[in-house]
Amino acid sequence: METTPIDDQPTASVPDETAEELYETAPCGYVTTSLDGRILKVNRTMSEWLGYEQGELTGGVRLLELLTVGGRMFYETHLSPMLRVGGAVNEIALDMIRKDGGVLPTLVNARQTRSVVDQPILNRLTIFNASERRMYERELLAARNLLRTTLVSIGDAVIAIDVEGRINFMNPVADELSGWKNNAGVGRPIEEVLVSVREETGARIANPIGEAIRSGVIGGLAEHTVLISKDGRRIAVDDSASPIKDESGAVVGGVLILRDISARREVERQLEETHDQIRRRADELRRSNEDLSQFAHVASHDLRSPLSTITRYVQLLDRTYGNDLGEGRELLEYVSDAAKRMSSLIDDLLEYAHVSAEGIHSSAPVDPNVQLQTVLDNLQDAISASGAIVTHDVLPEVLIDPTSLVQLLQNLIGNAIHYRSADPPRIHITATDQNRRVLFCCRDNGIGIAPEYQAQIFEPFKRLHGSDRPGSGIGLAVCKKIAERYNGRIWVESEVNHGSAFFLTLPKA
Numbered sequence: 001m002e003t004t005p006i007d008d009q010p011t012a013s014v015p016d017e018t019a020e021e022l023y024e025t026a027p028c029g030y031v032t033t034s035l036d037g038r039i040l041k042v043n044r045t046m047s048e049w050l051g052y053e054q055g056e057l058t059g060g061v062r063l064l065e066l067l068t069v070g071g072r073m074f075y076e077t078h079l080s081p082m083l084r085v086g087g088a089v090n091e092i093a094l095d096m097i098r099k100d101g102g103v104l105p106t107l108v109n110a111r112q113t114r115s116v117v118d119q120p121i122l123n124r125l126t127i128f129n130a131s132e133r134r135m136y137e138r139e140l141l142a143a144r145n146l147l148r149t150t151l152v153s154i155g156d157a158v159i160a161i162d163v164e165g166r167i168n169f170m171n172p173v174a175d176e177l178s179g180w181k182n183n184a185g186v187g188r189p190i191e192e193v194l195v196s197v198r199e200e201t202g203a204r205i206a207n208p209i210g211e212a213i214r215s216g217v218i219g220g221l222a223e224h225t226v227l228i229s230k231d232g233r234r235i236a237v238d239d240s241a242s243p244i245k246d247e248s249g250a251v252v253g254g255v256l257i258l259r260d261i262s263a264r265r266e267v268e269r270q271l272e273e274t275h276d277q278i279r280r281r282a283d284e285l286r287r288s289n290e291d292l293s294q295f296a297h298v299a300s301h302d303l304r305s306p307l308s309t310i311t312r313y314v315q316l317l318d319r320t321y322g323n324d325l326g327e328g329r330e331l332l333e334y335v336s337d338a339a340k341r342m343s344s345l346i347d348d349l350l351e352y353a354h355v356s357a358e359g360i361h362s363s364a365p366v367d368p369n370v371q372l373q374t375v376l377d378n379l380q381d382a383i384s385a386s387g388a389i390v391t392h393d394v395l396p397e398v399l400i401d402p403t404s405l406v407q408l409l410q411n412l413i414g415n416a417i418h419y420r421s422a423d424p425p426r427i428h429i430t431a432t433d434q435n436r437r438v439l440f441c442c443r444d445n446g447i448g449i450a451p452e453y454q455a456q457i458f459e460p461f462k463r464l465h466g467s468d469r470p471g472s473g474i475g476l477a478v479c480k481k482i483a484e485r486y487n488g489r490i491w492v493e494s495e496v497n498h499g500s501a502f503f504l505t506l507p508k509a
């Protein structure tokens with residue numbers, strides 16, 4: 001026999017069930033009561049849910065006795081009168097009590113059966129077990145409460161809107177920030193409640209939530225946005241706007257998170273102000289250094305010309321009347337020496353002013369070993385005349401203009417030779433690596449410096465010695481200026497008659 005494809009399908013065999021079996025084992029409870037509520041019949045499902053034998057329930061128990069106190073009140077005030085009047089009730093929630101005392105939450109549908117002469121005879125109830133549903137409801141409620149508590153206690157303002165742009169939720173921070181207290185903003189268009197302007201121009205800015213809803217993409221406000229609250233406060237804010245999508249991905253609204261950043265903006269403003277001040281001070285300093293350099297040039301030029309006149313006429317006097325002057329000739333020599341000394345002071349003054357005005361020329365790494373060699377060559381005469389021995393460690397590279405480094409080393413080594421004791425000078429240069437700096441040390445066995453003068457000697461024209469050790473007192477002041485220009489330091493540790501150690505820090509390459 002030919003078979004149709006449908007015959008090939010496996011068919012589920014339904015066992016024969018009697019109406020009675022269906023009644024007893026149905027997935028819902030069936031209860032029949034008399035009009036006064038006495039249980040006349042109950043199916044097995046219901047009795048099992050309640051933990052009773054069926055016979056225990058049909059022996060005169062009233063349905064009311066199986067209800068919680070709240071259930072009983074509801075039965076008497078709602079279910080029973082509605083049944084009497086309308087003949088039926090649907091989906092009434094009633095809590096029943098199990099035999100073990102536990103509560104069975106249920107949903108009840110009830111019908112009144114009537115006789116042919118339309119007289120009520122019985123009540124029939126279909127009862128659904130709502131335990132699981134109640135559990136889900138509780139979980140849903142807990143999740144909703146958690147969400148609500150989170151949104152209420154969060155430090156940022158949270159505002160939710162629908163697709164039309166009307167606000168449907170504002171947390172307390174949003175109320176406070178916007179000035180629309182007690183949820184007064186809910187139900188209003190977002191543009192009415194949140195007015196944002198650009199900090200610099202005061203121009204109105206469209207709320208980014210509109211764009212987030214249109215585009216379906218997270219967005220934010222431009223920088224430096226100020227919110228103008230309902231009560232006129234201006235609050236610097238930062239924000240993020242996100243679309244809210246349903247399971248199918250369709251945008252159903254948006255959520256806006258606003259943060260008050262007034263404190264941060266204030267700090268930024270103060271920082272900008274401080275930067276401006278520093279810039280202004282640096283400009284002033286540069287200008288005054290330029291002025292000083294200018295002044296030094298002009299002054300040295302103006303001083304030099306009368307000085308050379310003095311020198312010229314002293315020489316003329318000496319040549320013309322020298323022989324007639326007798327002891328007066330010695331006085332002429334004093335004048336000539338003083339003029340020479342003044343000329344050298346002018347040179348030093350110029351050098352000092354020049355260092356002050358110079359910028360940092362180079363930040364390329366410089367090898368101090370090379371510069372040191374140049375210094376030793378420059379000082380060759382003084383070294384051999386004094387019998388000095390200059391030794392040094394290997395010196396690491398530093399970031400400094402090479403000419404300045406020569407000036408530094410030459411002043412320190414030159415002084416170590418110049419201020420020597422009766423012994424031939426022994427000078428040793430070391431350098432220690434110190435994180436981002438190099439610490440140089442120039443140690444000698446010279447006459448040493450008393451503690452009370454150790455800070456003074458770095459000031460211009462400060463000298464501890466007279467004509468026995470000629471000098472202008474400008475060398476260490478120049479060294480200090482150079483060190484400070486590179487954010488370094490210079491100082492001395494010394495004891496009279498026990499030599500000196502000059503320390504100097506410079507930026508490491």
Ligand code: ADP
Pocket residue numbers: 411415416419444446447448449457458462463464465470471472473474475476477500
């Ligand atoms: P100058 O050497 O022209 O006097 P400086 O500024 O180089 O000027 O030195 C200032 C003073 O510091 C010197 O007059 C001297 O008294 C003292 N001084 C500098 N270096 C040493 C040293 N190595 N030992 C002892 N005294 C020193």
